[in-house]
Amino acid sequence: MDESEIQKMFFHPVCTRDEIERIFNVQNAKDYLLKLRAETIVDNTRLFRVYRRKALASGDSWTLEKSFNDAHWQSVIGKLPEDQRAQCKNVTFGDILSTDPNGMIFETEYGPVATICNSMEFFTKFANLAFLGFKTEVPYHVRINALKISIRVMLKTEAMDFSVDPRGVLPADVANEIARPIPWLKKFIAGHEIAHYILGHLTNENVIEQPVLCATSIDDDNYKPSKVFNPSQKNEFEADLQSILMPKYNDIERGEVLTGALLWLAALDVFEHVSDMVCPKAPHRYQTHPSPSERYENLLTSIPAPQGMPMDDWRQLSENIKYLKEYLTEDVGFNIENYEFYGSIYLDKPNSAWRGRELIDRVDY
Structure with a gap:
């Protein structure tokens, strides 16, 4: 497997095959914009996790561009x-x-x-x-x-x-x-x-x-x-x-x-x-x-x-x-x-009117 194919593997979790080809062979400004979006996500672990979750939830209908x-x-x-x-x-x-x-x-x-x-x-x-x-x-x-x-x-x-x-x-x-x-x-x-x-x-x-x-x-x-x-x-x-x-x-x-x-x-x-x-x-x-x-x-x-x-x-x-x-x-x-710190903060303490029930990561979502 050559180096370009290895690099493309990093984009598969958040991009379609057609999008990956456009990213690695930019022909116009729309391709440039797609490449900018994709590289920013792939280069940032936190964003990558968010967009990977979105892609999995959308199934076959997912494209990064349309998101x-x-x-x-x-x-x-x-x-x-x-x-x-x-x-x-x-x-x-x-x-x-x-x-x-x-x-x-x-x-x-x-x-x-x-x-x-x-x-x-x-x-x-x-x-x-x-x-x-x-x-x-x-x-x-x-x-x-x-x-x-x-x-x-x-x-x-x-x-x-x-x-x-x-x-x-x-x-x-x-x-x-x-x-x-x-x-x-x-x-x-x-x-x-x-x-x-x-x-x-x-x-x-x-x-x-x-x-x-x-x-x-x-x-x-x-x-x-x-x-x-x-x-x-x-x-x-x-x-x-x-x-x-x-x-x-x-x-x-x-x-x-x-x-x-x-x-x-x-x-x-x-x-x-x-x-x-x-x-x-x-x-x-x-x-x-x-x-x-x-x-x-x-x-x-x-x-x-x-x-x-x-x-x-x-x-x-x-x-x-x-x-x-x-x-x-x-x-x-x-x-x-x-x-x-990376994570989440909330409007109020758990089980209050402005917070609701405390949600547990990887259990409730």
Whole structure:
């Protein structure tokens, strides 16, 4: 057996035979995206276990490519003027697994490949539980635990097995409210990357190298870098605005996208605050985006308030984030191991209203 056949064996548990051939013989941007997804999974033991379990559960219908949903990309493109939709045909869009919660646009010989992180749904779901108001009273400690789960998702220390171990039990009104903004915030992030391309922000002068996945430590030298575009900080603000203004949204839709964007940036602000303490940035690393708090404020002051949208509530959330970051600074200082260990944390103690019965790994799932 030659070396290439040995290498292909590592991909068999998560890819079909046809997908493996595409990965080892890339012909176009879609193949490049598939290769990026597959290599990230195969090179990360934790992700590999999650996707192996998904593949086994799906049986013969499984393909790695189809396990990624691109509905948010197509929804944004469908709202663009005809000439801009035509431009988007030159770009390949899709989600990947990454430790960067911002989108990434890769420079390839087959054209640009625009991506966002596939963990975004869980990252924002638990952050929304921490931030939003509900008819049902949510205990403070449940909100704090939800915020910690959200942070750990992006640190890649939280096990991604939420479908079998959901971390708690939520009342229906709470579950519905935390899920409702997620499709809209995905459209905002997808629209941001699309705007970069349409506005001409992607040039050879702003290509950098960075890994798709980074270790939860300062030493990420073993993580293979890829070439990605790094637009200027000014261009990032412009892409934020045009993500909301460029598509032909009506007033209600625009308000929903703005709501999703603000919730995401609030979560991102908290995550980056903790990430910088758990795994400080090396001096050589690039800052690819302005701070989330700057982007949050830019949206608040630059986007006309949609009718009925309580902007004062969003300014209050910005203030609340400051207090949460103070709490997390102290918590990381005394309990950093709670952010670094790989496994699961929960909304509450076992056999409580917000946790339910304790589930045992390899017994209950």
